[in-house]
Each structure stands twice: as structure tokens, then as C-alpha cells.
Amino acid sequence: MIVAFENDRLVELVEHLRLAVVVIAPDFKIGWASKAAAAMDGRTADVLVGRSVWEVWPDLDALELGAAAKQVMKAREPRSVRLRFANLAEERRWAITRVEPWGEGIAFITREVTAQSIAQTELDDLRSKHRLLTQAAEEVLWEWDVDADRLVWSPAGQTFFGEDIPDGVPIRWWLDRIHPDDRARVWSGAQEALSVGGGVWVKEYRVLAAAGRYARVRTRAYPTAEEAGRPTRLLGALIDLSAAHQAAEELRRLQAELVQMSRISAMGTMASTLAHELNQPLTAARNFIGGLERAMAAKELDRELLAEGVQHAKLSIDRAGEIIRSLRRSIDNRTAPSGVVDLRTVCDDALAMVLLGVDKASLAITLQVPRGLLVVGDAVQLQHVFINLLRNAVEAMHASDMKDLGLRASDAGAAVRVEISDRGPGIPAAERNRLFEPVASLKERGLGIGLSISRTIVEKHGGKIWVEDRKDGGTRFIVQLKKVD
Incomplete structure (x- = not known):
């Protein structure tokens, strides 16, 4: 080797820990490469040793690692460089290389962070999508960090509550806006969801919204991020039910008016029918009774005539009674309801x-x-x-x-x-x-x-x-x- 470790135990430790280490001489030729470094590159150490770093890695300057190597070789101050590269198999990798002064030369100590970088990229992508979704959603989304007592609302929350909400408010901020009659019930439900964990927590209640009005809302929340057997976060959505409740109330009012109109119409029809049917016999009875009054005023009473008048009046009244009984029979004779x-x-x-x-x-x-x-x-x-x-x-x-x-x-x-x-x-x-x-x-x-x-x-x-x-x-x-x- 052009540049060798003077301590064989150090070499043994590097190989045991699978550290990717490349030792570079003052003339920028590779003096030694660990097995992990060779595996990361995709070539054996024998192919790398003795060759210039720019010959082995032509894009070294493009990765900013070449400039860092020259600077450390001259100034003898360590530097770190994050780089993205492709090995011989054209596999894209991410790594962080620490350039350290080493004897008269330098050493590249590289830690591959491909898995972490992919996870971070995916996390950043999810956060970006989450931010866009919360901005686009009509529902008010919220997240409560229980341990930090930090409640974060989506942009729709500012519109719903009609005020600028700081980025992270204590849970008391929310509780103070819940209707006093609902507050204890809602808070106990939240505590139960956190103590039990899992499933979904759903509550309907009234909360103070924009313009000082109490809006009826439904909250659906999920406990997440368990730690030591207990949830540490609640993720939820708040849905304004005010419009739906107003529509339901209006529908009930209109239905009640319709029933009243139907009843008035039915009673009107019944009254009209009764008036029409009863008019004739009652008028006849009145006429007969009027005739009886005149007959009784005569000097000589005609008992036979009086008896005949009374009988006719009685028959007319009986006929009126039969009309009412007939109306009741028409109801009785309908088929018994079975719905x-x-x-x-x-x-x-x-x-x-x-x-x-x-x-x-x-x-x-x-x-x-x-x-x-x-x-x-x-x-x-x-x-x-x-x-x-x-x-x-x-x-x-x-x-x-x-x-x-x-x-x-x-x-x-x-x-x-x-x-x-x-x-x-x-x-x-x-x-x-x-x-x-x-x-x-x-x-x-x-x-x-x-x-x-x-x-x-x-x-x-x-x-x-x-x-x-x-x-x-x-x-x-x-x-x-x-x-x-």
C-alpha cells in the first residue's frame, strides 16, 4: 500500500465496524480502501489502490467532494459533504462523507444514508400533500399533541372560528369555545379516547364560531402515536352541521304546516259535507216546529195535526242523526291499517x-x-x-x-x-x-x-x-x- 495504517488493530476495527474508509496520499492517489468502501463503489480494493481519485471518480468535482479534498489537504481542517452518486450498477445512492486530515494525506470516511434520504424525501412529500389537502378541505382539521399541549388547526379553522389562530394553541383554547352545557361531556369523551386508545372518537356538540354564533358540529378523531401503551396525539376533523340542522328544522316546519293544511282541508271538507247533508233535514224540522207553533196559537187545537207535525219533526231530526252515524260508519268500514x-x-x-x-x-x-x-x-x-x-x-x-x-x-x-x-x-x-x-x-x-x-x-x-x-x-x-x- 502507498499509505498504510501503522496500527493493524485500527484496520481490524474499521473492517469490523464496516466503515467505508478511503486513505488518500498527498498526491491524491488512493493508498488504502476498506472492504465497506469497495462494496459501496462496486469495485474491489485492488482496483482502487494506487490510482488517482480523479481517475477513479471522474465526477468528484461535480459532487463538491473534489474541492473539499483539496481544501482539507491544504488547510488541514475537516469538512463534511453530502452527495448523491451512482455506483457501477447505476444505483442511485446518498451519502455523507467526512474529509479528515490523515497523516500527510487525507481520508474519506463515508456513511451511506440512502434509506434515510428516501424516507426523508417521502416524509417531505407526505407533508407537502398533507398541507395541500388541509388547504383544499372544507372540513376543519386539527391535531393535538397531548404531551406538549399543542393544538394545531388547518387553514379552514381560521374561517370557521372567524379569527387568526396561532400555530399551536393549548387545549384550553378549544374548550373555552365549547358550549358550557356540552363542555364536560366532550372533554370526558376525549379523555376516554386517550385512555382506551384505538378506534374512532365521535362527538356532536356546540362550539362558538364566527360572528359569535354557536354552531352545531361533529368531531371525528383518532388517537395515534402511542408511547408506553398510551396515545400521545389526537388527529381529527370538525364538520359544521349547522346548515344541515337548519334544513332539517325547516323541513319539519314545512311538514307541520303541510299536516295542518291537510287537517284544515279535511275538516273543511267534512264541515262542508255535514253542512250540506244536515241542512235539509234540520230545515225541514225547523219548518215543522214553526207550523206547530202556529197551530198551537189557533183558537181550536187540532190534535191530529199537532201529532203529525211532531212526528215529521222527529223523523227529520232522526235523519240528521243518521247522517252523522253514516259518516262514522264510513270510517269504521275502512280496512284496518297494517303499516x-x-x-x-x-x-x-x-x-x-x-x-x-x-x-x-x-x-x-x-x-x-x-x-x-x-x-x-x-x-x-x-x-x-x-x-x-x-x-x-x-x-x-x-x-x-x-x-x-x-x-x-x-x-x-x-x-x-x-x-x-x-x-x-x-x-x-x-x-x-x-x-x-x-x-x-x-x-x-x-x-x-x-x-x-x-x-x-x-x-x-x-x-x-x-x-x-x-x-x-x-x-x-x-x-x-x-x-x-
Whole structure:
């Protein structure tokens, strides 16, 4: 060798550690090359030793390594150079070469960093794509470093919150903007997600957004980067549900208006039919009674004429009663409903329609109808029953100091029990037995057919309806319906 190690143990150590070392003489000829250096180059050490570094590596200056070699050879100060090169197999490699003064010459001590460079390139590419995605996404993305208590928001967060968010805020910044009624629930859910780890954490809540409004949002987050068995980060997205909730509220309002219009139209048709059908017999009865009055005013009473007039008046009144009974039979003779009805949806719609135009601030409403409770029947007909009962309850509390309206439902085995309650004056015992009879009403201006038709509809559904007194005052109507198996 032109330049040899004086310490054989040092050579042994270099080879054992598989260090890529090339020793270069003052005339820039290679004096020695380790096995690792030869393997990195792709040629044996015998081919490299004794040749000029510019002969072995013609692109040395292009890699900045040539200039570094000359500078260290002259100034005797070490330098490091990062380079990208190709070996004889045309494989692209990355390395960091430390140029060290070595005796009268220098040494190249090279550490290959191809794997690290590829990983760094891929990481930089992922970060770039992540940055572009967060800028393009409409959802608000966020990442919370738990140990550092550093919460980072995507650019969409600045628009949503309506303020400039520093690059990394404490978690308290977010918690302070959550609605006070939701804060404890959301925070406990986040803590549970971190303690359990894995899966997805989903919460809906209200948060203070731009223009000082509380927006209803849904957060989906994933715990990541576990350390010592616990997640150290939460990655999530915040989706604004305000528009969807407003649309749903508007839809419910329009549906309630539609139901009300349908009910008014149906009642209008019924009233028109009743007026038309009842007009003739009632007019006839009035005429007969008027004739009787004139006959009774005569000096001589004609008893036979009076009896005939009374009989005709009675027949006319009986005919009017038959018209009403015929209307009820037309309802009774319909096919029993057999559809599947979501009771909560029917109750929600009925309550929304009844509350239109009602001062809700003076009314305490309790709605306890489980979701997913299914009954057998026709949704529209059942809705009319609940509308009638709820409207009666609201009107019964018109003069009450305590206005508590209750709508509850419970599973009663093979049936479902629905309860509509109020805190009105109650129903006198004398009136209760005929409450469901046609033309029986406790209202000054009521037609008295609402409860009768309601009972007809409920019984047609194979159910029952009855009334009870509340212990603390008021009334409750109970409707029992068939439950879907």
C-alpha cells in the first residue's frame, strides 16, 4: 500500500465496524480502501489502490467532494459533504462523507444514508400533500399533541372560528369555545379516547364560531402515536352541521304546516259535507216546529195535526242523526291499517304542528318517546289522533298557572302505551262517561267530534284509548297501540 495504517488493530476495527474508509496520499492517489468502501463503489480494493481519485471518480468535482479534498489537504481542517452518486450498477445512492486530515494525506470516511434520504424525501412529500389537502378541505382539521399541549388547526379553522389562530394553541383554547352545557361531556369523551386508545372518537356538540354564533358540529378523531401503551396525539376533523340542522328544522316546519293544511282541508271538507247533508233535514224540522207553533196559537187545537207535525219533526231530526252515524260508519268500514310506523317521528311531527303559533316560553314540554319504537298502523291517522289530544291539552291549560305538557311513550310488552298529559282543570266525573260520544264537547265552541273520531281511529288500529286524572292535577289521555314484533 502507498499509505498504510501503522496500527493493524485500527484496520481490524474499521473492517469490523464496516466503515467505508478511503486513505488518500498527498498526491491524491488512493493508498488504502476498506472492504465497506469497495462494496459501496462496486469495485474491489485492488482496483482502487494506487490510482488517482480523479481517475477513479471522474465526477468528484461535480459532487463538491473534489474541492473539499483539496481544501482539507491544504488547510488541514475537516469538512463534511453530502452527495448523491451512482455506483457501477447505476444505483442511485446518498451519502455523507467526512474529509479528515490523515497523516500527510487525507481520508474519506463515508456513511451511506440512502434509506434515510428516501424516507426523508417521502416524509417531505407526505407533508407537502398533507398541507395541500388541509388547504383544499372544507372540513376543519386539527391535531393535538397531548404531551406538549399543542393544538394545531388547518387553514379552514381560521374561517370557521372567524379569527387568526396561532400555530399551536393549548387545549384550553378549544374548550373555552365549547358550549358550557356540552363542555364536560366532550372533554370526558376525549379523555376516554386517550385512555382506551384505538378506534374512532365521535362527538356532536356546540362550539362558538364566527360572528359569535354557536354552531352545531361533529368531531371525528383518532388517537395515534402511542408511547408506553398510551396515545400521545389526537388527529381529527370538525364538520359544521349547522346548515344541515337548519334544513332539517325547516323541513319539519314545512311538514307541520303541510299536516295542518291537510287537517284544515279535511275538516273543511267534512264541515262542508255535514253542512250540506244536515241542512235539509234540520230545515225541514225547523219548518215543522214553526207550523206547530202556529197551530198551537189557533183558537181550536187540532190534535191530529199537532201529532203529525211532531212526528215529521222527529223523523227529520232522526235523519240528521243518521247522517252523522253514516259518516262514522264510513270510517269504521275502512280496512284496518297494517303499516309500520315510527312512533317518535309521528309524535315529533304532531307536537311541532300543535306548537305552531303557541307561546312556547310559557309552556313546559316533556317529550319522552324512545327512538326506534315501532307500532302497527297508518302514520297520518295516528298523527291526527295525537294532534287532537295535544291540542286539547294545550287549550285545557289556557287559564292555568302551571302549563306542563307531557308526551311520553313506553314499551308495554305486546303493546306500546302513549300518554298525553296536562295540568288543566281536569274533566268532571259526570262528563267522563260520554266524553268519546259524538257531539260531546267540553269546549264552548267545539263540534264535539274530535275525541269520537280519535277513538274510532285508535280502535280501528286494534288499540284502546281512555282518560285518567293526574294525582297532582290535570288530565292524562292513554292510547294503547299494537307494537311491531
